Structure formats: C-alpha cells, structure tokens
Amino acid sequence: MSEPSLEELWQRKADHEHGAPTPEEEALDIFWYLVDLGEKSEDVRRFIPELKQGLSAYAGAVIKHNQLRDVVEGRSATAEELQAIEGADDNRTRVHDALISTLNAIMRACVKGKLDTKWKDVVGLHPLDRTVVGRWALAVARAIAG
Numbered sequence: 001m002s003e004p005s006l007e008e009l010w011q012r013k014a015d016h017e018h019g020a021p022t023p024e025e026e027a028l029d030i031f032w033y034l035v036d037l038g039e040k041s042e043d044v045r046r047f048i049p050e051l052k053q054g055l056s057a058y059a060g061a062v063i064k065h066n067q068l069r070d071v072v073e074g075r076s077a078t079a080e081e082l083q084a085i086e087g088a089d090d091n092r093t094r095v096h097d098a099l100i101s102t103l104n105a106i107m108r109a110c111v112k113g114k115l116d117t118k119w120k121d122v123v124g125l126h127p128l129d130r131t132v133v134g135r136w137a138l139a140v141a142r143a144i145a146g
Contacts, residue, residue, distance in 0.1 A: 058092075
C-alpha cells in the first residue's frame, strides 16, 4: 500500500483544523459503530470478536511482509529470502480475504436486522476495493494498538 502524498497529507491537516475528522478518526469511528451495532444485534455481535482478531492479524501480516521486504531492499534477495517474502505475501492475502469475509458477514447481518449499512462504502466493501479495506484495517489496528 502506498503512503498518501504530501498534498493529501496537507489536505487532511487542513480538513482536521476545520473540524473534519481525519481518515484515521473516521476509520476508528466506523469500528466503534460496528461494535455498537453488536450491542443491538446478536447476529452482528457474534462477528465482533472475529473482526477484532482479523484486524490484528492483518496488521501483523502486513508488518511481517514489510519487514521481510525491507531486509532485502537495495540488493538481490537470496532464494530463501524470496521464499519467505512470498510466504508472507500469501499469508497477508489470506488474512485480508478472511477480514473481508468477516466484514461481509457483518454487512449481511446488518441487512438481515435492518440496520444501517452505509459504513460498507467507507471501508471499501461496496464496491469492493481491497486497498481501501486494507487502509481502513491498518488505521483501526494502529489506533487501537496506540
């Protein structure tokens, strides 16, 4: 995932100074909104622990993949290093897929319970945008861990 440009960072700062939530604040607001929905619906509640675990697992998988990639930056990787990076990338993809499945399950539970599903657009579920889902997950994981 690429980092935001300097222009995007300045825009975020300006928006924040004018009272608009930062993307990180918005991501965390959605997370807590989903947790609150779990208080209203047993169907949603049963997926909240899975969501928390998925967020943590995804952040860990991204960190592991990036660490392995950073080790070989600027030089040729050995066959073992390439295999480790490929394995970490495969794991990151599997964990990301699982997180998306959990979010989809929460969305279906919201539809079933006639609860608001506008959050799905912001987290990148509709239409599916894996990059947006990943950024949302990392922002939430960072905020919760911090």
